[in-house]
Amino acid sequence: MSKNISKLSGRKGLQENLFDKVRQTGRDAGDVASQHLLGKSSIHGSRGFYDFLSENFRQQKAWVCNGTSCLCSGDQESLKVDLEKALGEGKVGTMTCLGRCYHGDSFQFDGANYSGGQSANIKQLTKEKAGIPGYGVSCDSKIAVLTNEGFATLNQFTVALENLLEQSRMEILALVKASGLRGRGGAGFSAGIKWESCMREEADSKFVVCNADEGDPGAFSDRYLLEQQPLRVIFGMLVAGWITGAKEGVVYIRGEYPESISIMREIISQLYEKGLLGSDILGKDLDFDLYVLEGAGAYICGEETSLLASIEGRRPEVDVRPPFPAVEGLYKQPTVVNNVETLASVQGVLDMGADAYASLGSGRSTGTKLVSLDAGFCRPGIVEVEMGVSLRHVINDVAGGFRVPTKAIHIGGPLGGLVPVDSIDALNVDYESFATEGFLLGHASFVCIPESFPMVRYLQHLFEFVRDESCGKCFPCRLGSVRGEEMFSQAIVGEKRLNRDLVNDLLDTMEQGSLCALGGGLPLPVRNILQYFADELQEYFHQDMLIHARQLS
Ligand SMILES: Cc1cc2nc3c(=O)[nH]c(=O)nc-3n(C[C@H](O)[C@H](O)[C@H](O)COP(=O)(O)O)c2cc1C
Ligand code: SF4
Missing domain, CATH: 3.40.50.11540 (NADH-ubiquinone oxidoreductase 51kDa subunit)
Structure with missing residues (x-):
């Protein structure tokens, strides 16, 4: 079936691109469907997938970034409240992510992105004023x-x-x-x-x-x-x-x-x-x-x-x-x-x-790499480094160290490895050292996790992200992300403690059974956190609590 749609879409090709039409069509998809000799259901099936094409989204006026860096900065909730005051209740949604991680306080309004305290003047904001905000390069x-x-x-x-x-x-x-x-x-x-x-x-x-x-x-x-x-x-x-x-x-x-x-x-x-x-x-x-x-x-x-x-x-x-x-x-x-x-x-x-x-770089990681440094560093922005350079050098000398006490850096996006600060010295910015140490360089985004940010909340955020973004094709990811999010949400509010066997079973299933690296990649940072932050997480685990209690008595 999908082969047929590809071929039919290909008849009109990129010049009369079907996706562009899907984006623009309203709920009555009849015209687009007949132009491409497709059934209406194909158009609805595609249109229904995207956040920006939903009715809910269309009724909103601004969107607060709910990416990882904004989450760690802790200003999302207050930003949403401020924007709702100006734009009306229910008029502010979320987007992940606006790529303003060097600033925080990011949102989209009227077709432009803003950050770094611009919400105070929302009524005066225009696209012209948005410009391209400065960040260090x-x-x-x-x-x-x-x-x-x-x-x-x-x-x-x-x-x-x-x-x-x-x-x-x-x-x-x-x-x-x-x-x-x-x-x-x-x-x-x-x-x-x-x-x-x-x-x-x-x-x-x-x-x-x-x-x-x-x-x-x-x-x-x-x-x-x-x-x-x-x-x-x-x-x-x-x-x-x-x-x-x-x-x-x-x-x-x-x-x-x-x-x-x-x-x-x-x-x-x-x-x-x-x-x-x-x-x-x-x-x-x-x-x-x-x-x-x-x-x-x-x-x-x-x-x-x-x-x-x-x-x-x-x-x-x-x-x-x-x-x-x-x-x-x-x-x-x-x-x-x-x-x-x-x-x-x-x-x-x-x-x-x-x-x-x-000749630039090291071993099989040649050339240079752009690194995205988020607002948790003293000098956030984009930096070009030679592949193979030590991570310690990037963090201390290039990024100027951490702005606040920091316990880990999440490198390479939500599916990348979560590097505790104690492991920094074992790593260079290359594919090989990350793989050897059990992390992943990925696209080299660096998000700082402050000491004050609870790891259990971070785990819940990771499962929530995959739950929201799963394409739904395979069940280990589609259902596993929902179950994982539930487990950690319940642990946070004290409703149910985590069962270590169940968590491990879920991670194994997602890792081995998922079709792509969304479901299959999530277990990597989750396992990193469970391994390196075991002490912090102990109170949320059922058996560990009992063992802990026995040790104390
Ligand atoms: C869940 C998921 C999300 C991805 N997102 C991106 C992305 O945003 N940008 C990107 O270039 N590659 C992304 N990739 C990797 C692409 O599938 C693909 O490998 C890449 O575009 C190939 O380009 P490259 O060889 O130049 O890296 C993603 C992969 C997965 C599994
Ligand atoms: S693992 Fe990939 S293919 Fe499977 S549901 Fe998740 S996003 Fe879709």
């Missing part, structure tokens, strides 16, 4: 690959494109492979190998998809690139298109980032005007059309198969792999899906050469 690497000036002008972009087209596809592919560039979206898969497998596929059409869904609460490095380095991202997509033979691309940007969407749309229209997108770019054998699609409030759409389903206008449930998107992706055609930062890094690789790029 620094470079700690001996060579800046992503935070230097980049393409300051369209002219520089044109020159880079001309240089690209003077070399053969195979030469460029060899360069990208030799650089060791690995995907920055979390899994760390080789960009060159992914592009090569897509290139080798015979197909009528191919696509490049830039995954700009940046759903991990705490991460805002993709937002930085989209808003401040958009040409770098587009250049990476053109290179991927040139190598693989893809002639169309999509930048799928989360709806929580309205500024990123408008900046990207604006720059793309300038590129079309200058003939740098479209057909016969620079009079060479390069055609590339680029579309921006706006997400509608679903974390799971960052997972690549769900992302592709979303673009097709299908209900964005995760699909089984293989086939991988490079072989059978968008509209069942070979598709490269890459993270924003992976694509943005390509310009640096071409500019400095594969050897120089690979």
